[in-house]
Amino acid sequence: MKNDTIMMVHGSGGNATNTLIHEIFADAFSNDVLNRMEDAAVVPGSERIAVTTDSFVVTPLQFRGGDIGRLSVCGTVNDLLMRGAVPKYLTCGFILEEGLSLDQLQIFVRSMADTAAEAGVQIIAGDTKVIEGAGGCYINTAGVGFLPENVDISAVNAAAGDAILVSGTMGDHHAALLSERMSIQTEIRSDAAPLTEMVSRLTASGIALHTLRDVTRGGLATVLKELALASRKTFVIRDNAVPVSAEVRGFCGLLGLDPLYMGNEGKLVAVVPASDADRALEIMQASRYGKDAALIGYISEEEPGELYAETEIGGRRVLDILQGEGLPRIC
Amino acid sequence: MKNDTIMMVHGSGGNATNTLIHEIFADAFSNDVLNRMEDAAVVPGSERIAVTTDSFVVTPLQFRGGDIGRLSVCGTVNDLLMRGAVPKYLTCGFILEEGLSLDQLQIFVRSMADTAAEAGVQIIAGDTKVIEGAGGCYINTAGVGFLPENVDISAVNAAAGDAILVSGTMGDHHAALLSERMSIQTEIRSDAAPLTEMVSRLTASGIALHTLRDVTRGGLATVLKELALASRKTFVIRDNAVPVSAEVRGFCGLLGLDPLYMGNEGKLVAVVPASDADRALEIMQASRYGKDAALIGYISEEEPGELYAETEIGGRRVLDILQGEGLPRIC
Numbered sequence: 125m126k127n128d129t130i131m132m133v134h135g136s137g138g139n140a141t142n143t144l145i146h147e148i149f150a151d152a153f154s155n156d157v158l159n160r161m162e163d164a165a166v167v168p169g170s171e172r173i174a175v176t177t178d179s180f181v182v183t184p185l186q187f188r189g190g191d192i193g194r195l196s197v198c199g200t201v202n203d204l205l206m207r208g209a210v211p212k213y214l215t216c217g218f219i220l221e222e223g224l225s226l227d228q229l230q231i232f233v234r235s236m237a238d239t240a241a242e243a244g245v246q247i248i249a250g251d252t253k254v255i256e257g258a259g260g261c262y263i264n265t266a267g268v269g270f271l272p273e274n275v276d277i278s279a280v281n282a283a284a285g286d287a288i289l290v291s292g293t294m295g296d297h298h299a300a301l302l303s304e305r306m307s308i309q310t311e312i313r314s315d316a317a318p319l320t321e322m323v324s325r326l327t328a329s330g331i332a333l334h335t336l337r338d339v340t341r342g343g344l345a346t347v348l349k350e351l352a353l354a355s356r357k358t359f360v361i362r363d364n365a366v367p368v369s370a371e372v373r374g375f376c377g378l379l380g381l382d383p384l385y386m387g388n389e390g391k392l393v394a395v396v397p398a399s400d401a402d403r404a405l406e407i408m409q410a411s412r413y414g415k416d417a418a419l420i421g422y423i424s425e426e427e428p429g430e431l432y433a434e435t436e437i438g439g440r441r442v443l444d445i446l447q448g449e450g451l452p453r454i455c
Numbered sequence: 456m457k458n459d460t461i462m463m464v465h466g467s468g469g470n471a472t473n474t475l476i477h478e479i480f481a482d483a484f485s486n487d488v489l490n491r492m493e494d495a496a497v498v499p500g501s502e503r504i505a506v507t508t509d510s511f512v513v514t515p516l517q518f519r520g521g522d523i524g525r526l527s528v529c530g531t532v533n534d535l536l537m538r539g540a541v542p543k544y545l546t547c548g549f550i551l552e553e554g555l556s557l558d559q560l561q562i563f564v565r566s567m568a569d570t571a572a573e574a575g576v577q578i579i580a581g582d583t584k585v586i587e588g589a590g591g592c593y594i595n596t597a598g599v600g601f602l603p604e605n606v607d608i609s610a611v612n613a614a615a616g617d618a619i620l621v622s623g624t625m626g627d628h629h630a631a632l633l634s635e636r637m638s639i640q641t642e643i644r645s646d647a648a649p650l651t652e653m654v655s656r657l658t659a660s661g662i663a664l665h666t667l668r669d670v671t672r673g674g675l676a677t678v679l680k681e682l683a684l685a686s687r688k689t690f691v692i693r694d695n696a697v698p699v700s701a702e703v704r705g706f707c708g709l710l711g712l713d714p715l716y717m718g719n720e721g722k723l724v725a726v727v728p729a730s731d732a733d734r735a736l737e738i739m740q741a742s743r744y745g746k747d748a749a750l751i752g753y754i755s756e757e758e759p760g761e762l763y764a765e766t767e768i769g770g771r772r773v774l775d776i777l778q779g780e781g782l783p784r785i786c
Binding site for chain 2: 136172447
């Protein structure tokens with residue numbers, strides 16, 4: 125199907141849809157469950173399951189460090205991991221615009237397959253629809269994971285005295301996307317990554333993981349403010365402790381952007397008892413996507429729901445969730 | 456938020472997104488799991504689970520007999536039911552185009568909530584993205600169901616001698632959508648319906664259900680041809696046994712359409728041993744959405760993978776899956 129593009133007929137449900145499914149999807153995602161092509165996939169379950177969904181509408185569809193396919197797996201896998209679940213199964217729903225090149229679609233599909241393999245999940249069900257448009261591509265993934273006994277990781281569990289850790293530099297995904305969209309030459313790469321290995325090391329360590337949250341849309345400040353509200357605690361971070369790469373810092377300075385509000389796709393916040401902080405940090409730094417992990421603050425009970433950033437000279441400013449558009453959109 | 460419309464800022468991940476989620480989604484879908492607003496929902500599982508997904512891109516968004524919200528629940532619930540699973544949980548991913556009225560979105564969301572309640576499923580996770588456009592709305596749902604022990608309903612299980620049943624009239628959904636799109640005045644209503652009650656009665660009856668399949672995109676002929684191929688059997692239906700309402704028949708006659716290739720959203724095909732056919736038919740006809748259920752044919756081993764329609768005068772024609780566009784598109 126070289127040089128071909130998606131046409132409305134690929135969404136008919138008839139022979140053109142069949143060809144598309146077999147030549148593009150079935151080949152890349154092949155596994156025993158999916159290959160049965162039933163209305164629903166039947167798989168072994170577990171006593172407690174975690175379920176989540178995310179849609180991906182990023183433009184451009186390919187960018188330095190990844191593409192919409194890799195994103196669509198990372199986003200959903202990471203959401204499962206944030207509850208301490210072991211990601212197992214993904215479904216994927218493609219909404220394709222007329223004019224999308226089949227070669228490009230194949231790149232995204234292979235990228236999904238590779239990322240799923242890295243993340244340890246099977247793609248077991250899918251759906252494809254075609255709409256009028258100009259070559260766009262939207263992907264929804266839903267994920268099912270198994271939750272081991274006694275695991276209780278939740279936004280409400282943050283406790284006074286806990287340490288706040290982040291797994292790496294902030295803003296890379298957002299800056300990479302913006303630099304593509306604004307045609308600014310940089311070497312910044314998206315951080316899109318599945319955090320399966322990091323989280324499985326953390327859960328296996330016996331550390332009391334109170335809260336995990338991936339730092340995506342809205343950025344670190346939005347995520348921490350939401351956690352402060354959910355746990356009714358005060359979150360305090362030190363401005364200069366938040367890791368930001370020199371390139372992203374330069375890019376942000378140029379455009380007047382705040383890395384605290386910029387999205388990432390392979391970074392998490394962990395809230396752990398202060399006594400476990402060093403060990404958690406070591407584990408994160410030894411993990412594939414965690415070399416820049418850092419301790420960035422602590423939790424207190426002064427003012428429930430508040431988030432503060434301490435400046436280098438000892439001042440404090442209040443941070444809120446992202447207001448309005450905030451900064452140029454990437455999704 | 457009366458008279459307001461979706462704007463790009465609703466997809467920012469910040470305060471506008473929060474307002475949208477709380478005022479439109481959380482209120483309608485409210486349940487203990489969803490209300491926790493975690494990255495993933497944690498729920499009790501089961502030894503065997505069924506998982507499926509479907510995206511909905513129908514236009515117009517509202518039509519006689521339903522709307523995209525009702526469709527998005529029926530499609531996924533029915534896919535779970537077709538494996539004999541008890542539908543339990545749904546996720547929903549909304550991709551909203553700028554300009555969609557919030558009043559209209561609220562109608563779809565309430566429709567989803569009502570249909571989910573009717574179908575016996577909980578909506579436990581969701582996601583919202585906003586894209587440029589002209590007021591469109593796309594919904595993806597993924598579903599998780601529990602599969603009871605010993606249930607084995609599959610496309611490959613159809614056996615020679617089995618009876619083929621359909622649960623009602625063919626083509627209603629497709630004809631309803633086309634009449635809206637072509638501004639032809641008819642009383643035809645979409646058949647969009649969750650078949651939870653019908654399937655739970657059938658599975659509880661002890662009848663050996665070999666295959667269930669919902670008759671959606673591609674229509675009855677496409678579905679039966681796919682089942683013939685999967686089971687390597689011959690499917691033979693009698694043309695005049697296939698239920699089609701007088702109105703849909705008239706509409707199709709007018710436009711030169713074949714109801715055998717038209718989509719439905721609340722109908723299923725059941726393949727059962729001939730000895731159970733009468734009882735299965737009785738159960739279907741006594742179910743809420745099955746009063747027009749009919750025995751339409753039988754399965755033989757003459758020619759693996761073939762589908763035939765027997766005409767009234769005793770002739771036979773070969774039916775294939777939908778070729779090309781086939782007929783005006785509805786999704």
